[in-house]
Amino acid sequence: xxxHSKSSPLxxxxxxxxxxxxxxxxxxxxxTIDLGPxxxxxxxxxxxxxxxxxxxFFMHVWHASEKLTKxxxxxALFFLLLLLGLTMADYATRPWS
Amino acid sequence: xxxxxxxTAERENYLNKEYGIWSWLLTTDHKRIALxxxxxxxxFFFIGGFFAxxxxxxxxxxxxxxxxxxxxxxxxxxxxxxxxxxxxxxSIPATLGNFLVPMMIGAKDLAFxxxxxxxxxxYIIGGAxxxxxxxxxxxxxxxxxxxxxxxxxxxxxxxxxxIAIFIAGFSSILTGLNFVVTIHxxxxxxxxxxxxxxxxxxxxxxxxxxxxxxPVIAITIVLVAAERALHLGIFDxxxxxxxxLFQHLFxxxxxxxxxxxxxPSMGVITEIIACFSRKRIFGYHFVAFSSIAIAVxxxxxxxxHMFVAGISVYSALVFSFLSxxxxxxxxxxxxxxxxxxxxxxxxxxxxxxxxxxxxxLFTIGGxxxxxxxxxxxxxxxxxxxxxxAHFHYIMVGGAVMGYLGGMHFWWPKISGKLYPxxxxxxxxxxxxxxxxxxxxxxxxxxxxxMPRRYYDYSHxxxxxxxxxxxTAGSTVLGIGYLLPMAYFLWSMRYGKPASDNPWNxxxxxxxxxxxxxxFNFDQEPVVTWEAYNYEELDTPPKPQEVPVGR
Amino acid sequence: xxxxQEEEHHPELLHHFAEAEQQRDAASLGMWVxxxxxxxxxxxxxxxxxxxxxxxxxxxxxxxxxxDAKLGGTNTAVLICSSLTVVLAVWAAQTARKTLxxxxxAITMLLGLAFLGIKGKEYKDKFEEHHVPGAxxxxxxxxxxxxxxxxxxxxxxxxxxxxxxxxTGIHALHMIVGLGIFSWLFAMAWKGRFTxxxxxxxxxxxxxxxxxDIIWIYLFPLLYLIDRHP
Numbered sequence: 061x062x063x064h065s066k067s068s069p070l071x072x073x074x075x076x077x078x079x080x081x082x083x084x085x086x087x088x089x090x091x092t093i094d095l096g097p098x099x100x101x102x103x104x105x106x107x108x109x110x111x112x113x114x115x116x117f118f119m120h121v122w123h124a125s126e127k128l129t130k131x132x133x134x135x136a137l138f139f140l141l142l143l144l145g146l147t148m149a150d151y152a153t154r155p156w157s
Numbered sequence: 158x159x160x161x162x163x164x165t166a167e168r169e170n171y172l173n174k175e176y177g178i179w180s181w182l183l184t185t186d187h188k189r190i191a192l193x194x195x196x197x198x199x200x201f202f203f204i205g206g207f208f209a210x211x212x213x214x215x216x217x218x219x220x221x222x223x224x225x226x227x228x229x230x231x232x233x234x235x236x237x238x239x240x241x242x243x244x245x246x247x248s249i250p251a252t253l254g255n256f257l258v259p260m261m262i263g264a265k266d267l268a269f270x271x272x273x274x275x276x277x278x279x280y281i282i283g284g285a286x287x288x289x290x291x292x293x294x295x296x297x298x299x300x301x302x303x304x305x306x307x308x309x310x311x312x313x314x315x316x317x318x319x320i321a322i323f324i325a326g327f328s329s330i331l332t333g334l335n336f337v338v339t340i341h342x343x344x345x346x347x348x349x350x351x352x353x354x355x356x357x358x359x360x361x362x363x364x365x366x367x368x369x370x371x372p373v374i375a376i377t378i379v380l381v382a383a384e385r386a387l388h389l390g391i392f393d394x395x396x397x398x399x400x401x402l403f404q405h406l407f408x409x410x411x412x413x414x415x416x417x418x419x420x421p422s423m424g425v426i427t428e429i430i431a432c433f434s435r436k437r438i439f440g441y442h443f444v445a446f447s448s449i450a451i452a453v454x455x456x457x458x459x460x461x462h463m464f465v466a467g468i469s470v471y472s473a474l475v476f477s478f479l480s481x482x483x484x485x486x487x488x489x490x491x492x493x494x495x496x497x498x499x500x501x502x503x504x505x506x507x508x509x510x511x512x513x514x515x516x517x518l519f520t521i522g523g524x525x526x527x528x529x530x531x532x533x534x535x536x537x538x539x540x541x542x543x544x545x546a547h548f549h550y551i552m553v554g555g556a557v558m559g560y561l562g563g564m565h566f567w568w569p570k571i572s573g574k575l576y577p578x579x580x581x582x583x584x585x586x587x588x589x590x591x592x593x594x595x596x597x598x599x600x601x602x603x604x605x606x607m608p609r610r611y612y613d614y615s616h617x618x619x620x621x622x623x624x625x626x627x628t629a630g631s632t633v634l635g636i637g638y639l640l641p642m643a644y645f646l647w648s649m650r651y652g653k654p655a656s657d658n659p660w661n662x663x664x665x666x667x668x669x670x671x672x673x674x675x676f677n678f679d680q681e682p683v684v685t686w687e688a689y690n691y692e693e694l695d696t697p698p699k700p701q702e703v704p705v706g707r
Numbered sequence: 708x709x710x711x712q713e714e715e716h717h718p719e720l721l722h723h724f725a726e727a728e729q730q731r732d733a734a735s736l737g738m739w740v741x742x743x744x745x746x747x748x749x750x751x752x753x754x755x756x757x758x759x760x761x762x763x764x765x766x767x768x769x770x771x772x773x774x775d776a777k778l779g780g781t782n783t784a785v786l787i788c789s790s791l792t793v794v795l796a797v798w799a800a801q802t803a804r805k806t807l808x809x810x811x812x813a814i815t816m817l818l819g820l821a822f823l824g825i826k827g828k829e830y831k832d833k834f835e836e837h838h839v840p841g842a843x844x845x846x847x848x849x850x851x852x853x854x855x856x857x858x859x860x861x862x863x864x865x866x867x868x869x870x871x872x873x874x875t876g877i878h879a880l881h882m883i884v885g886l887g888i889f890s891w892l893f894a895m896a897w898k899g900r901f902t903x904x905x906x907x908x909x910x911x912x913x914x915x916x917x918x919x920d921i922i923w924i925y926l927f928p929l930l931y932l933i934d935r936h937p
Binding site for chain 1: 341365369373401402405409456457460468469470472473698
Binding site: 070073074076081084087088091092093094099100103104106110111114115118119122128129131132135136137140143144151152 | 732736739740741742745747750751753754757758761762776780782783788789790793794795798824853908912913914917918920921924925927929931932933934935936937
């Protein structure tokens, strides 16, 4: 079933594609600049932005007809963050290395 | 209370529709797949039980005189691996779940019948590999295969066992996937979420855990295999790795796994208690949401298996607190079951006997979990028989009792035959007595300090009395398990034919024939009533009024 | 079994579904749920990676600098382009553009092969430099970026490379599976099996492909870009 914006999803797709390539270039260049402790957050932030664009527009989550799709995505992310977060909490609070 | 009817001509049903081995091995009928699973998991139950028997025989005497230490390590490892991965995890979902989920929601089959069959084949392949591993030497690391022993030091076949579990894990994931999609997409008209049997809610919650937890143990197994093969250093302290990372990844799955084992059983118990009290479950929505809560909270507590392993104190505090929180939804269920019984019209058929057993034993098992969640106590009873008793109370006293209760309850639907009620009640009693005799002494042993996974306790000969009691109990328990196998098989040939609804139970599965036709219903059901409408079922229909003067 | 409607019965409609839309929605939900399991599968590896990066940042930075970020960046661009071709393939199927569909599927596969080729080159380089974990691993006297005079601990660098190979290896396995799936789609599309009424396999295979792309979107900065200060 075609989605609502029959007018031109093509413009959107090419726009997202160009944005993704642009941000790939940006993240590559940003890694060569010394941002101190911010290199990692910037890199991960850009990656998250790219991933979000792919999910929302290439995987059609933005226009998903059902909330269930979004719920599945959010749940997966929630449990992933749980795994990462609670495990890191142990490592971050150990007084020994 | 069972109603038998004489049958002359046999109606076409899922059992007699086609004959021949290939009609079974290539079936996509969820009911036949459920029976394929039933046979397979029973086989593995025997294997796991055999190892248990040898363990208990060794522990009859303080000296390690039946087997050598290495052999004993293999015995408890194989007992654990087989029972956890090849019996308990699939048990109710793959048998009763597969059989009943489509029927209870009014569907013709699961959403993906071919994936269902694939899941059974994956289970068989994993099982065959595990069997081969056992027969060629087995594994001796404990079912928890902790690094660095499993990665660096043991000479046993970890990788093979790991691959077997990996493959079986896929089977579990596919089952969960099928259930989630089926429950969302295949409900009959009028079957809203609030009208679903709580068995369905329980399986939905179970499926969430299977889907989100199993992949983590899958990757853990991959890392262990890679480490073993290439000495990578991910878990090896000498190379900069952290053995605790293994434990974090392992328990992230293996704790929620225990909820995979208990939630379906809770679903069964809910159905049985409602039926044999002739009452709607008290607090339907509380029970439904408590299943989801258990699934979610269950992912928050894994490090309570690691309190003494070296995690940070702060992390231990957090996990201890969360472990108390996870008990709340389970407690809510126990209260609601009890409230359902109150002023109910109680019938003591075999399924209900198992349900009563579950209520008591699960409560004990659950409460002892809280003892273990307390950091102070945990230090003393970790790796003792207290832990062993705790988890057997839940997994055997809880999960297996629920499984047996469910097998009895739905046996007429599955087979079209009635099992002999007298024998069934006797067996339930024997199981209950045997179980308590086996495992209650283990609480005492653990509290007194007997370590687990020891084949020789001759430095503590005072433990022998309780060990002998435990072994005696295990023999009784074994008899209790053999009896249902015997009379279920007997009933398939000689049992009285069952009516559509011998228990006069609520639920769509009871509105079709016993055994059901291949596509479950002659006509797609349209649901206009609430779940557990026992008042309606028990009210005799009003006599038809005859108009005067016609 | 009285559910057969008198109206046209789509040949692709499976018997246990009441209507095509139900079947499509079930397939779509099934793929999304499967992708959730994949998130957790990769998640375990990301967990291990994050912990050791936290512990051995300097050693990881040194190891990261030794893998080729240009190749990695190129591969990122390759996958982004393949995601575009995938989404165009789905659109083509939805709008009955068979030629475009077949072309997009083919280009997607070519891009996938290009990705694997570049990956192969990277692995070969690592093999030649003795950066493959195991008996012949060697990482001596590699300076830690930004810490003059300090050298990376080879044991910790080996952990980086272990994770590098496991993570990119399993990712590559998923790519290979994706290529297999797309070959099958290509064959089906060639035979004209996909129409605006029935193109679910293209749609859900697309979801899978995008997911594999997303994993790489994270792998690239985490593995290649820890510290690229000149």
